[in-house]
Amino acid sequence: MAPLRSRLRAALLAGGLLLVGGAPALAAGEALHPPDTKFSFDGLFGTFDRASAQRGFQVYKEVCSNCHSMRQHSYRNLRELGLSDAEVRAIAATVQVNDGPNDEGQMFERPGRPSDRFRSPFTNEKAARAANNGALPPDLSVIVKAREGGADYIHALLTGYSDPPEGVELMDGMNYNKYFAGRQIAMAPPLAGEGQVEFKDGTTATVEQMSRDVTTFLAWAAEPELESRKQMGVRIILFLTILGGLTYAVKRKIWSDVH
């Protein structure tokens, strides 16, 4: 329940501010609280904006996937985002997958199939760190659930890069981002601006737009069950409310001779 969560968060934040006497001077290294962003999947009846999630997948494929794996996902899962079978096959076939051993005992490369997991950019953690100045790009399969603030945080982080304020010394190879813990992040600003990605539906690929889209995609990736979960929840709670009313009426009837 995003509104409840954000209200809780707001209350906690307000309490925290009161405790420090409302002083605005946050410590230089402390991360800012991500602002509450409105997403299509918020609320009791939220669903994933399919067009946005598809654009988000494109951003992931063309930008994020150069460093970030999504080990929990198979290409076949993309059908749930409204991609056709042929599109999914074509996307899977663009990668080479290491398979085998074959009958001769040799490993071989073959084009990807829908049943394959998303191909990881690095073969192992060491390779990933070696290519990224010692930092490990986290797997993005459940990143929205794995970060305090969820989708709001991801969106804030992707759009939160800026030049460091005066007097802040960045460590070698680090970038300033006010939403990241410690405010120094190894990831270079991934979303550069218009022209970086060309959306098929003609949407202008601003940093804000790409960030929203990829966040929607990642939210779906973390909770592919979200839509059926919320639909089931609404029905079950309606059912229980009616059943509860009836049960209470029965209870009153049974107890009427006692009171």
Next chain:
Amino acid sequence: MAIGLHESEFKNPVIRWVDARLPVFTMMQKEYGTFPTPRNFNYFWNFGGLALVNLVIMIATGIFLAMNYTAHVNFAFDSVERIMRDVNYGWLLRYVHANGASMFFIVIYIHIWRALYYGSYKAPRELLFMLGVVIFLLMMATAFLGYVLPWGQMSFWGATVITNLFSAIPLVGESIVTWLWGGFSVDNPTLNRFYSLHYLLPFVTFGVVFLHIAALHITGSNNPLGIDPKGPQDTLPFHPYYTAKDSVGLIVYFIVFAALVFFAPNLLGHPDNYTPANPLVTPPHIVPEWYFLPFYAILRAVPDKLGGVILMGGSIMILFILPWLDTSPIRSMRFRPLARIALLVWLVSFFVLMYCGAKPPEEPWVLIARLATLYYFAYFLVILPALGAKERGLPLPASISMPVLRGGGPLPAGAMAKPMEKA
């Protein structure tokens, strides 16, 4: 009726045949049909039944989760994600199980609160209460073991912190920790034994629950007035009165449960547990699940490791001697104006500890946690024994039925008007 057969009162020939040889139907009728139950229960008396329902839900969902879970450090996290994505309704099973643990603690905490407030721990129900504390301990162990299984960051580091507590034991501490781990760090052998024990303990719990209920049916239930039923006018048959009343509470419980599972399934969890366990990266704040926070706060309130462990254990163990610490003959806090306030303050100290447990161990939280810990223990060790000797309770009503049935006879001179207004 042949010799050796039970004389059954059931008319249905099949039921009668079984009942004569194994009188389960007679027993159920006696214990859950006609069982004389005080007529003045409030909704606090729902929570024992709710706890039993919760235990059954946990075992049922757990069995199906176990069919799809892999207890190995390399596969545990991924097998849980597979349950979430590829197992039919796996997400539902897992979210019901994970939030079911939280619901279980909510229910049990209210159930324990009911016992503390209405003096359900006092004679003749001391053993009943102690069995309840055993169930609570088993539940805590089971919850802790279960939280380790998804093998996320909090699973791993929580397991490391909690098992390391045993190293505070002088001389043999380190050996005990190695023995618990099955090695020299939390690793695959630890995960395997935790899984085995996590599957075992709920059934042990079930056994103790049976004893808890058996003991309850010997002494009978306490009630909000804390006075004994004096005859049939003070009781009602369990069915249909309390089956109906419990059903109402059960639906409300299901609604709260459903709201968590379907709309905020990760509200009570920690985001770090969606990051696979990494022994080389320590999370900035290691916090246990919310239901352990008060005890975690007590642990950290003591500057000495062994002292902290002793106090944390003592905070629950003290419940075993509570029936003898509270010497007042009055059960219900409704008639103990001073102890009632002391107990309400104790409840506040419990929540304060819960809040402090979630905070980093810095000032002012350490100081606040110390004060709350002090009061937590003072309530049991100082206030209750002192009040037992000194406090003058309010006059008790003559019987349960009198305050309940309006116009049920003359009131003994001002005996009950005041307290019953509150009720």
